[in-house]
Amino acid sequence: MKIKRSKGEKIFDVFNFVFMTIIGLLMFYTFWNQICISLSKPELAIKGGLFLLPKGFSVSAYRAVLKFKEIWIGYRNTLFITVVGTALAVFTTSLLAYPLSRKYLPGRKFFNIFIVITMLFSGGIIPTYLVVRGMGLLDSLWSLILPTMIIGFNVIIVRNFFSNIPDSLEESAKIDGASDFTIFLKIILPLSKPVLATITLWVAVRIWNEYFHGLIYLSDRNKYTLQLVLRDIVTTSDPQDIMDADDLVAIPETLKAASIMVVTIPILIVYPFVQKYFVKGVMVGSVKG
Numbered sequence: 001m002k003i004k005r006s007k008g009e010k011i012f013d014v015f016n017f018v019f020m021t022i023i024g025l026l027m028f029y030t031f032w033n034q035i036c037i038s039l040s041k042p043e044l045a046i047k048g049g050l051f052l053l054p055k056g057f058s059v060s061a062y063r064a065v066l067k068f069k070e071i072w073i074g075y076r077n078t079l080f081i082t083v084v085g086t087a088l089a090v091f092t093t094s095l096l097a098y099p100l101s102r103k104y105l106p107g108r109k110f111f112n113i114f115i116v117i118t119m120l121f122s123g124g125i126i127p128t129y130l131v132v133r134g135m136g137l138l139d140s141l142w143s144l145i146l147p148t149m150i151i152g153f154n155v156i157i158v159r160n161f162f163s164n165i166p167d168s169l170e171e172s173a174k175i176d177g178a179s180d181f182t183i184f185l186k187i188i189l190p191l192s193k194p195v196l197a198t199i200t201l202w203v204a205v206r207i208w209n210e211y212f213h214g215l216i217y218l219s220d221r222n223k224y225t226l227q228l229v230l231r232d233i234v235t236t237s238d239p240q241d242i243m244d245a246d247d248l249v250a251i252p253e254t255l256k257a258a259s260i261m262v263v264t265i266p267i268l269i270v271y272p273f274v275q276k277y278f279v280k281g282v283m284v285g286s287v288k289g
Contacts (some may be wrong), residue, residue: 031264038062043221052126061258068233070205071262074226077141081205081225085145090196091202093154098184099153110183112159119152125216132217138224142216144210144225154199161187161195208267233259 005013033051041056065071098110099105122128128147167190173183188195211227218224234256242273 009220011174032173033258034257037253038255038261041255042251045254052254054251058254062262064255065258065262070221070224070229070232071226071259073222074224074229074263077223078208078210078226081141081144081210085149085207086200086204088145089149089151089154089207092150093158093199094189094196095184096150097155097158098188099180101159101165115155116154119156129216139220139223140217140219141223144213147213151203154202158192158195158199159194165191200285201228206268207268230259230263 025031036051036054037045037053038061039059040051041058042053042060047055059188094188100108100115105111123131130145132138135146137146137181153263169187169191170183173187178186209227212224214225215231257262
């Protein structure tokens with residue numbers, strides 16, 4: 001049966017479509033603008049103006065950026081914290097969410113409230129810094145992984161998804177002699193691919209874009225992540241001052257744009273592989289409390 005929509009609802013739909021389209025185009029253009037600048041010929045890019053397409057075509061900026069050894073140091077460090085940090089975060093989040101999803105857990109309500117409190121209040125920058133320093137994690141890549149390994153919001157999303165898995169599966173496994181940990185590894189996790197893929201995407205993007213904590217905890221340039229290297233390139237008046245190459249056929253604008261692309265594009269490539277799980281994982285994990 002087709003539901004007849006009122007005139008007001010139709011007007012709202014049109015307005016909403018137009019508004020969201022404009023917002024989407026504005027956001028896309030900022031990204032496209034950087035692509036166009038990075039691929040433009042330096043002598044044309046320096047003139048500025050509106051970039052709908054590259055002005056001329058040159059990859060000299062990319063050659064210059066890829067010759068910059070600190071970019072590769074940043075890639076090495078960022079790949080490490082992203083891969084290791086995401087794996088640890090997803091596993092420990094799931095490990096915490098599973099018992100919280102079981103109604104027979106003693107003190108379940110207290111622990112759930114405790115998790116929610118962490119979403120509203122935190123110790124602050126200085127206490128967290130003191131904890132990291134006390135653990136001997138300063139100037140270590142682990143300082144970008146361990147302090148934010150478990151996020152309360154992610155725990156709640158995963159817990160709610162686990163709560164929708166029928167109890168009969170767990171009961172049948174226990175009758176066959178399976179332990180709680182075996183049930184978690186062989187039944188719960190395989191059935192939770194949508195929410196795990198969603199959390200993986202959230203965590204991976206957050207860690208890949210990690211900037212502030214690295215700025216606080218890291219001083220050794222050999223431990224710099226891509227975002228810190230990008231900061232040095234973008235904030236300096238002339239990137240050629242820090243890129244020790246005398247044959248750069250580029251200008252600051254094209255170098256900065258190329259650096260942004262080199263840092264941004266890899267994480268964008270990940271999204272299509274988890275897109276099919278994303279909506280299902282968010283929706284199912286958010287409807288049950």
